[in-house]
Amino acid sequence: MASIRILSDETINKIAAGEVIERPANAVKELIENALDAGGRRIDIQIRGAGRKFIRIKDDGSGMSREDIALAVTRHATSKITQFDDLSSLGTLGFRGEALPSIAAVSHLQIFSQQSGAESGWSILFVGGKIMNSRAWAGAAGTIIELTDLFFNTPARAKFLKSDSCERTHILRTIEELALAYPATSFTVTSEGKTALNAPAAATIRERISDVLGTSLARQLTPVNAAHPQVRLEGFVTKTENSRPARNEQFLFINKRPVHLGKLLTHALYDAYRENLPSGRHPGVVLFMELNPAEIDVNIHPTKREVRFSKEQEIHQFVYRAIRTAITQPVAISLSAPYELAPAPPPAAMNETRKAYAAQNNFTAAPPQPHLSTQQEFNAISGDEHYVKVLGQSFASFIVAQKGDDFIIVDQHAAAERIRYENYVAQWQKKQIAVQGLLIPTTLELPSSKTALLAASITLFSEAGWDITEFGSNTFRISALPAALGTDTETENLISASLDALAAESALPPAQKIELIIRSACKASIKARDSLSIPEMEQLLKTLFTCHSPYTCPHGRPTILKLSREELKKHFGRR
Numbered sequence: 078m079a080s081i082r083i084l085s086d087e088t089i090n091k092i093a094a095g096e097v098i099e100r101p102a103n104a105v106k107e108l109i110e111n112a113l114d115a116g117g118r119r120i121d122i123q124i125r126g127a128g129r130k131f132i133r134i135k136d137d138g139s140g141m142s143r144e145d146i147a148l149a150v151t152r153h154a155t156s157k158i159t160q161f162d163d164l165s166s167l168g169t170l171g172f173r174g175e176a177l178p179s180i181a182a183v184s185h186l187q188i189f190s191q192q193s194g195a196e197s198g199w200s201i202l203f204v205g206g207k208i209m210n211s212r213a214w215a216g217a218a219g220t221i222i223e224l225t226d227l228f229f230n231t232p233a234r235a236k237f238l239k240s241d242s243c244e245r246t247h248i249l250r251t252i253e254e255l256a257l258a259y260p261a262t263s264f265t266v267t268s269e270g271k272t273a274l275n276a277p278a279a280a281t282i283r284e285r286i287s288d289v290l291g292t293s294l295a296r297q298l299t300p301v302n303a304a305h306p307q308v309r310l311e312g313f314v315t316k317t318e319n320s321r322p323a324r325n326e327q328f329l330f331i332n333k334r335p336v337h338l339g340k341l342l343t344h345a346l347y348d349a350y351r352e353n354l355p356s357g358r359h360p361g362v363v364l365f366m367e368l369n370p371a372e373i374d375v376n377i378h379p380t381k382r383e384v385r386f387s388k389e390q391e392i393h394q395f396v397y398r399a400i401r402t403a404i405t406q407p408v409a410i411s412l413s414a415p416y417e418l419a420p421a422p423p424p425a426a427m428n429e430t431r432k433a434y435a436a437q438n439n440f441t442a443a444p445p446q447p448h449l450s451t452q453q454e455f456n457a458i459s460g461d462e463h464y465v466k467v468l469g470q471s472f473a474s475f476i477v478a479q480k481g482d483d484f485i486i487v488d489q490h491a492a493a494e495r496i497r498y499e500n501y502v503a504q505w506q507k508k509q510i511a512v513q514g515l516l517i518p519t520t521l522e523l524p525s526s527k528t529a530l531l532a533a534s535i536t537l538f539s540e541a542g543w544d545i546t547e548f549g550s551n552t553f554r555i556s557a558l559p560a561a562l563g564t565d566t567e568t569e570n571l572i573s574a575s576l577d578a579l580a581a582e583s584a585l586p587p588a589q590k591i592e593l594i595i596r597s598a599c600k601a602s603i604k605a606r607d608s609l610s611i612p613e614m615e616q617l618l619k620t621l622f623t624c625h626s627p628y629t630c631p632h633g634r635p636t637i638l639k640l641s642r643e644e645l646k647k648h649f650g651r652r
Contacts (some may be wrong), residue, residue, distance in 0.1 A: 079195060085205070087394060097175050097176060101238075102244065102248045102250070104184075104224065104227060105132060108176075108257070109255050112136035115136060115138030117219065118138075119263045120134065120188055120262060121134075121136075122264070122266045123266075124268045127244040128244055128245070129227050129238065130229070131224075132223070133221070134222045135222075136220055136221075138220060139218075140195070141188075142199070143199040143201075146188050149188070151178060152178040153178075170333070181205075181206045182206040184224040184225060184229065187203070188222050190285060197444070199213060200212050204382050243270060247272060252264065252274060254328060256288075257282070257285060257286065257289055257366075258330045260282050260285035262278060282365070286313065293476040294326065298313035300312075301313060301399055301402075301403040302403075303395065303399030305395060310365075312363045313363065313364075314404060315361040315403055317626050318628050320354055320359060324359045324506055326362075327361065329342065330366065330552045332370060335382070336383065336384050341393055342396055343390055343391065345393045346392075346396070347397075348397055349400035350419060352630070353629050354629065356408040356431070372388065372405075385554070414650050435537070465477045465619065470609060470614060474489060474607070476492075480622075480642055483642070484641075485640075487636060487638075488635070488636050489609065489614070489617060491636040492617060492618070492627075495629070496621060498631040499625060504636045510559055510561075512558070513559065514557060515557060519554070519569075521572060523572075523576075530580060534594075537579075537591050541595055541598075555572070558571070562598055562599070575593070575597040577597070578593050578596070579594070
């Protein structure tokens with residue numbers, strides 16, 4: 078007797094349903110997406126029993142005929158595409174023809190629908206995927222779908238559901254995503270008899286963010302607007318001071334489809350924030366990407382939350398640059414050359430931008446600098462709006478001060494690193510790096526692994542203001558280094574730190590590698606425990622608050638601990 082059997086349709090449908098409908102939130106998502114694809118401009122959702130007992134989705138879309146209702150619950154029946162090649166021009170959220178059959182296979186499902194202009198509509202009841210009742214229905218144009226007893230015939234699936242609170246949270250998160258994606262559509266949600274969300278049609282995405290995620294977050298967002306002939310990115314991100322404690326306020330929509338960030342775009346996002354994000358904190362983002370459907374593959378997983386890009390590296394660089402621009406200088410950017418998205422490295426001819434050390438090298442020496450502590454190596458910028466009243470110094474490492482209504486404690490070494498880094502980067506971007514020549518060149522001997530990396534990276538170091546030449550086996554001679562790194566530095570430590578960073582990020586394009594060299598060298602050049610005078614501390618803080626990102630060091634550590642007057646009063650019971 079044969080041991081291989083053909084499964085029954087009922088068994089096949091139940092197994093297939095497990096891929097698409099893992100929990101009530103999946104059913105809600107699929108039903109709302111159908112409503113949006115039908116042109117619904119008003120969607121009402123009712124939930125009871127965290128979606129296990131009852132889900133009702135009502136829309137004012139195009140509606141369905143009796144024949145279409147019956148076909149809609151047939152596996153792989155869809156109005157969205159007719160052949161596989163249609164995926165390259167897909168303009169709808171659904172396309173697989175699996176959602177309604179999967180829901181019907183594991184629930185009691187009733188569909189009420191009436192087409193626009195029709196005198197009446199139809200209602201069909203399905204139990205376990207089978208038609209149990211069909212009758213005429215006198216309603217309004219649009220569709221109502223009610224499902225009860227989800228997973229009634231698949232107890233193995235039901236027992237893996239979480240608590241009602243957890244499942245309800247997943248449902249509301251799903252609805253929030255779709256409401257953000259379609260701001261012109263109104264959404265109302267009633268959960269357990271109480272209004273959980275009321276989002277009327279919004280004129281702008283910021284207005285919809287305010288309705289869905291709250292006005293507090295909406296006020297903290299900075300716009301992103303990047304254009305390219307084949308891709309566009311718009312939306313909002315948080316700046317450093319408004320970073321979030323978790324990742325649950327990160328939303329990405331590709332052609333209005335809610336998707337996971339995935340490894341590629343997560344890396345681009347966090348890479349853009351790398352020097353601005355304190356450890357353990359996360360950016361909040363609401364981003365909308367529009368691109369040719371032929372450039373992405375959404376047919377990866379039945380839930381349609383995974384996407385694959387045909388030009389991954391170009392998209393990574395585009396997103397990185399767009400977000401990086403927004404959090405440092407929130408202006409629109411435009412990229413004109415098709416898919417030439419990586420920034421071009423600065424010219425290799427550093428002779429025009431260096432102030433070097435000796436006439437025989439055709440350089441002129443940098444002007445002598447006064448002997449200052451590492452905390453003072455910055456460009457002083459005046460302005461009363463940056464005034465901070467210094468109260469003192471603690472442990473030769475922390476500055477205690479008052480700024481407006483805030484009591485602040487500043488890590489002076491992290492602050493100095495931030496100032497030094499932004500000064501160095503500004504010189505590099507202007508191609509005007511001031512170079513400090515060494516009276517006696519330093520000889521650096523490295524292990525073979527680092528020798529190969531430095532030899533391959535000499536051009537990058539040159540563009541970052543270093544004068545390094547090979548000087549025998551595993552040996553290099555350093556004749557000059559960027560003046561921004563100060564005079565009291567251990568050259569070997571600076572080079573070693575930069576090489577370690579380059580080894581860990583070998584896939585970066587040249588411009589980002591140069592920025593990585595700058596960031597690593599700045600960190601290694603800072604010395605610990607400097608006692609400062611009050612004027613020195615005041616100048617340090619004034620300059621810190623003129624930086625683009627004063628709240629973190631270039632590697633993401635916080636520079637400032639801030640307590641408001643109200644927080645202090647509350648702590649001491651004075652309010």
